[in-house]
Amino acid sequence: MESCVFPKEIAINMEKALGGGNLLEVVSVVRGTLKKASNAPVSIAVTGDSGNGMSSFINALRGIGHEEEDSAPTGVVRTTQIPTRYFSPHFPNVVLWDLPGTGAAIQSLENYMEEMKFSQYDLFIIIASEQFSMNLAKLAKIIQGLGKRFYVVWTKLDRDLSTSALLEERLLKNIWENIRETLQNEGVCEPNIFLVSSLEPLLHDFPKLRGTLHRDISDIRYHGPLESLSHIYEKAIKDKVTTCRGKIASKSFDTLGIWNADDLEESLMAYRSLFGVDDESLQQMAQSMGKPMEEYRAIMKSRDLYSVLREDWPLSCMNCNTVSCLYSFLRCIPLLGDFIFNSLRKWKHRRLLEIVAKDTRAILKKILTQSII
Structure with missing residues (x-):
């Protein structure tokens, strides 16, 4: 999305319409521009520490089971070795990138960022489970520094609920506060935090996550064109x-x-x-x-x-x-x-x-x- 070039003819048509005080033509130009933007591709990177369940989360987000032919491979060991893309009918023209987890094989998060080409993604989903490590907090800080949107998604909530002696409400609050405090210690502005189970995509924060993702995908698609059109009409009026x-x-x-x-x-x-x-x-x-x-x-x-x-x-x-x-x-x-x-x-x-x-x-x-x- 960052590399999209605003067509020059649209700018010319917009300026001409505004110069002549023709609002009908302005509406036509705006609608044509935003209609094209509605189909623009969006790239979402799913990342996190190795073993946190990134592939399982992608399958759940796509609404498919692990056994299906085009599902992301899952396992107890590191299964994703290179960035792998997936598609979903629930998110048209959106590419979900399953990135290899950060781990001992990666010398540093900076190297990981360069190797995974973070600049090409529009939104990041940081997957965590068991604990929200300082490694993930630093990863969030890098993404924030790039000016990119990101979520923190705590997966395997079903396991946490089955093994913890705490009441569900207290457990969820503890997980959420731990994530927030760890991020604050790294100077990261509080992002959207979702607590989910990849095995139960209809429960907990999963529906809220889907809704937020749909809205943000729309914002990402329209942000550039709306900003460009705003600059054009501001200049024309001036x-x-x-x-x-x-x-x-x-x-x-x-x-x-x-x-x-x-x-x-x-x-x-x-x-x-x-x-x-x-x-x-x-x-x-x-x-x-x-x-x-x-x-x-x-x-x-x-x-x-x-x-x-x-x-x-x-x-x-x-x-x-x-x-x-x-x-x-x-x-x-x-x-x-x-x-x-x-x-x-x-x-x-x-x-x-x-x-x-x-x-x-x-x-x-x-x-x-x-x-x-």
Whole structure:
């Protein structure tokens, strides 16, 4: 996933759509991009100390028995000698990598990390049983340093429950606290911790593990594209604001679709139209998204001039009757009056522009979130 290259044509199409204030085209680009992302491959590495039951866990996660033909080999001795990949219909386009366990044959965890090519995996599952060793805590610290997601999964819980004299609730709490404290001693932020039995994949934390894994796989797939699309619309909006500010500075209001620059209501509608967040464009976009238009209007400050003035006190102050009378007085003063009046008018337009741009960002963010398949 880290090596995915965001297609240049998508960026061009997105910028073009935003530049023209065409939200319908933006929705089309976003949906097409995220649809492709939904099928992107994800690599998950299952690792841990030798003998902790990584292969058994993979079989349980895949929902198959040890005796089936394509199951991961299991045994009391180290059975996995090289990274081996497995697939599961429960996790489409996901590769589960069964890594050789860390052990005496590996000189150091750093060498293990390089040999196993940790950088190629999107998520790690650290398997533990009997005890959560310092070796595993250090392994977790290495993975955390790479900025990767990881879980700690305690397997063979069935054996622990059958041999311990403690009540189940106390035993589970002791195991969980031991893992957490060992990780904290190594400076590792607390990850997701699951206590499971590979022989009983319907009990204990196994269902919770599956659900969390599905959500994280989705996040991994969409994180890169969503981040790229966010950068694109941020840049496009920033460029558009810069262009509009230049026209405001040169008093070229007619090129912005504004004929009476002192009419804030007309100006607000013109800016909304320029950015494609006017009511007509919002209605079309909302229909395309299958959502009510009010869902998008509700997050906007620029719904109408009344809403803007109610929520933006600096602009409201500049538009009150007292200040309006002051404007009229200032215009009577040669040169200085015109300068002050024009400066204040430009300030009000820049303020309106920023409010509409901020609303546009909020709507685009909502479109991205709602477009995740």
